[in-house]
Amino acid sequence: MSDTASRPVLYVIVCAAGPASHVERLVAQAQERGWDVCVIPSPNAVDFMDAAELENLTGHPVRSRHRKPGEAGSLPKAQAIIVAPATYNTLNKWALGIADNYPLGLLAELVPLGVPTVVLPFINSALAANPPLSRSISDLRAMGVRVLYGPGEFEPHPPGTGGSRLDSYPWNLALDAAEQAHRNASSMR
Numbered sequence: 001m002s003d004t005a006s007r008p009v010l011y012v013i014v015c016a017a018g019p020a021s022h023v024e025r026l027v028a029q030a031q032e033r034g035w036d037v038c039v040i041p042s043p044n045a046v047d048f049m050d051a052a053e054l055e056n057l058t059g060h061p062v063r064s065r066h067r068k069p070g071e072a073g074s075l076p077k078a079q080a081i082i083v084a085p086a087t088y089n090t091l092n093k094w095a096l097g098i099a100d101n102y103p104l105g106l107l108a109e110l111v112p113l114g115v116p117t118v119v120l121p122f123i124n125s126a127l128a129a130n131p132p133l134s135r136s137i138s139d140l141r142a143m144g145v146r147v148l149y150g151p152g153e154f155e156p157h158p159p160g161t162g163g164s165r166l167d168s169y170p171w172n173l174a175l176d177a178a179e180q181a182h183r184n185a186s187s188m189r
């Protein structure tokens, strides 16, 4: 896509769960709606995706780690962030303040700076039954993060059934919520 200067920038942070292999669906929808999209996988998510295809689609490097000093390819500043699919691991680490990879470090800085952030988990019901998850979701919501978890949003699936949920993963809900949050943030400036 051309004319990136006039489009708001959306960071899509991708964790290592099944829907990561279809993140180009979110990229395409977001671009159709006028966003300049940067894909930022967790280091564990890199193997789930075709980084070259995503770089081609977005025109930005698919960056899963901090840039080395002097390395080219900086990303533009984000106006909104979507974390999808969000794993059990990343949600709990983020809520605890752990920033031991590039996307977690971005979240730790950008959320307090007021960048509207939306989370669409992909977690099975066994993982979801661990008490830390509900604490993490509640802590992230208290920070102003929009976590799409619950009836009408993402609901955990039985273990072993994730593969059959990939085609119905509601990327559009994350995009709708990011647009809403971006509009709200813009109207307050």
Ligand SMILES: Cc1cc2nc3c(=O)[nH]c(=O)nc-3n(C[C@H](O)[C@H](O)[C@H](O)COP(=O)(O)O)c2cc1C
Binding pocket: 014, 015, 016, 017, 018, 042, 043, 044, 045, 086, 087, 088, 089, 090, 091, 122, 123, 124, 127, 162
């Ligand atoms: C094929 C595969 C599918 C996975 N699916 C999920 C999943 O749906 N949800 C989840 O929370 N973790 C899932 N995991 C486990 C995560 O990949 C693992 O916890 C990893 O440490 C997450 O790293 P990240 O949060 O840094 O991306 C899956 C792992 C593999 C290998």
